[in-house]
Amino acid sequence: MDRRTHVSRRTFLKGAAATGALAGVGSLLDFQPVHFRHAQARTDISTEVFQNACPRNCYDTCAILTTVEDGVIKSVTGNPKNTYTRGRLCVKGNSYPRIVYSPDRIKYPMRQKGRGSGNWERISWDEAMTEIAQKILDIKKEYGSTLPICLNKYSGNFNLLNYGIEGMMSSIGYTSRAAGTPCWPAGIDAQTFDFGTIWNNDPEEMVDSKYLILWGVNPAWCAVHSMQIVLEAKKRGCKIVAIDPLFSQTAVKADLYLQIKPSTDGALALGMCRYILDNELYDGDWLVRNAKGYEEFFGYLKNNITVEWAAEKTGIPAKVIENLAHEFASVKPAGIWIGYGMQRHTNGGQNVRAIDALVAMTGNVGIPGGGARYAHLETWGFNYHAMVHSPPAGSLGDGDRLINMNNFAAEVLAADEPPIKMLWIACRNPMAQDPETSVMQKAFEAMDLVVTVDQFMNDTVKMSDIVLPCTTLFESPGINVSYWHHWMNLNEQAIAPMYEAKHDVEIAMELSKKLNELEPGSCSFPTDLTMEEWLANEFNAGIYQLFGINDWRELKSKGPVKAESLKVAWQNGRFRTPSGKYEFWSEEAEKFGHHPLPVWVEEYKAPEKYPFRCISPHWKLGIHSQFQQTDWMEQINDKPFVEIHPNVAAQYGIHEGDNVKVYNDLGYVIVPARITTATSKDCVVVYEAWYKDKNFNINYTVKALPADMGSKATGMPGIAFHDNFVNIEKV
């Protein structure tokens, strides 16, 4: 059969007109390309440099300089004007252009037919907003309030303007909110009881320390700019001690490494305190002037703690503890950097209090180079104008309903009167990040509508109905501060948003417009501000004074600025506790159900069936779901693994590279073994991370077990991520 008969041009065109498909797109002699315009005359294509700020949940909050040519990012580098960033980014930061220009970015609003089906259709922003707004209004009608709508947003982007997401939710009425923070609450409460709040010295003056204990923290991976400072201090003669259950990259660089049994940090600190007390190495003057309840604390030490006991608990020989205590108490300034890893335990908050006590009793609080360094929020006093909005007039209810972020899935499923029917997810990947993944799956399945705002496909997007593309840090303006250093970095819009990406605040404005169009008065989120105006509205006199500027626009020429007055935390001795003193004895702690003193609380012990503690620390090449998807990171490492001590491996017949099932009652993962003495005989290590296109998630095994503290300062206790017990077998 020969169907290829001659068709004349006339017939062809007739055919085209008949289908209507190509009608209006023009003909050969009269063609106007629809996707083009006349090139604007340009003689030279200029190169511009913009200021950006890394908004990741990372200690370092780097100031970035971005070179742009013809509207395209050519390179990124650290801004030398920020003396913490010192002109360099980490490998993650250096990979940013690859995120912006990855062909795999989420580009347009899309709707999935059947959650998890992979059947996506492209929709316009208007269609997306209409469907979402209509659902919100329907829910309100059916349940009489907006409480069935639940927001789960956290730390994916710490640009101040991203709090506009919370603002959008507040603007539609009272809603359900994932509350709390998974990362650091126990330590925050501990320091709140002791000092009144968290406030660490400027990390740049760590160079002046004479003795520095890096306790459960791995700056060589997770705060590379501070590692520089640590190494500089070492060069100047400071002794660096690393205390960690794992022989981390940081420990490698220390003068002394102590492999402590996990979750026994408080026992070590208290053992050191006892030695210091017995040998009268404490700073009596400081205690008299500044502390409340130290006599009671001393009494507790005398009656309950011995160095030998501490040695037994921690696995660190008594002689070593004595030496450490002696050295720490004999030089000034001596400081301790308390990591977030060591407080992810059921006794984590108490352990932080014990370490605080050690720093305080040696008089190292309030001096340069000293300090119990954990974190701070002192530079965060913005207006939160994007975040704070009143519900529309006539909204029913008496406030938002709080859903524990750290037990999110179970609480979403349990929520009743009204139930939760719609999820809005931004700056998070709960399907991969949260404990009890299979429960999370059920929670998602129970929803009428799941909306996720993100840049790349991940486990959460897969389980969503609508995905909305959001801008990268280069595509929207903003302002960033750190929870560690004391700088403020302006984030300028360096390039136009790629594809149809929008900033969360723009999304909020769009949604507000649509809601009010469908039902006037149903959303109070402002719709007529430019992004610059949103930014301007975050500043106030307090922030200007703290950073020594008169107007935020000065940052455009001045570059990053530092809050110099915050340099030495608590130097003035005015603590923010109820007594105004450093509180060894805290009635606040007692109110929250804890012992008023920093006492020892037994660690969570391995059940017989699951003899290994599975520690899931941060990975060097990503921040959970972020960065790992880039080609660079994939090339260096695209495989999760489990670290096992050689003796354990021998006992279980496991060799390097063997597939190992890591399991408990909750779930399992199967990963290849890496045999190393970096871990101890009672721990296995699986780095917490998300891998593109891999069915791996250590949180399948992690129970939503609360840490001891966190409720006072963050509303919810933290998660005892590192009290996860498993067994292993070769498969």
Place this chain on the structure above:
Amino acid sequence: MRLMPLDQKSNLLDDLEKRFQTYLFFSQYYAGKADPPILSWFYHEMDSFLGEHPLIIQGLDLLHEVQGEDSTAFRYDFNRLFVGPGKLLAPPYESAYLNQDGLVMQEETLSVRKYYRTAGLEISALGREPDDHIVFQLEFICYLLSQEAQALNGVEDDHINYLELYRKFFAEHLMIWVPKHTRDVQVHSQTSACKAMGLLLEGFLETEKQALN
């Protein structure tokens, strides 16, 4: 009927027309404006335009099956290949294939941008969409062919040799990457419609390559 070499003057306008319509159709397809009913029309009305390259015959046979195919399945397949939101199985960007890091908006994209500017054009979504998206490249060729035809008809003459520009653009860009892309389409497409269109495009380009040589 084969596409005639471009230098046979007598047929030039006709030849331009056929190329123009073919490129236009593919650009419409990649812009998401063609679904199975339109593709069936393509099968019935346009097959004789495309020549007899084995890939074209294979593609047309496959297109024959499209008639009964479900539009939604096609749409999902199309999005998985070219749109998202997941990792694109056959990215429609030249740079995704040619850039050493597989990134868009690099040297490769900018070289395409330069071509557009030579013809006095730039994409309206400058800086927002990669200039080397296949829709833009195909539409750009339509523009070049149209300009050439208008010059032939004496409508306009701005002393740009559009045919030469087309030849160069075809050789330096389209032909270098589109066959890699259409091979990805072969591997990953789940519907006859997407697969057929991939075969047809590749076959058409192969035929055109010979015609232009």
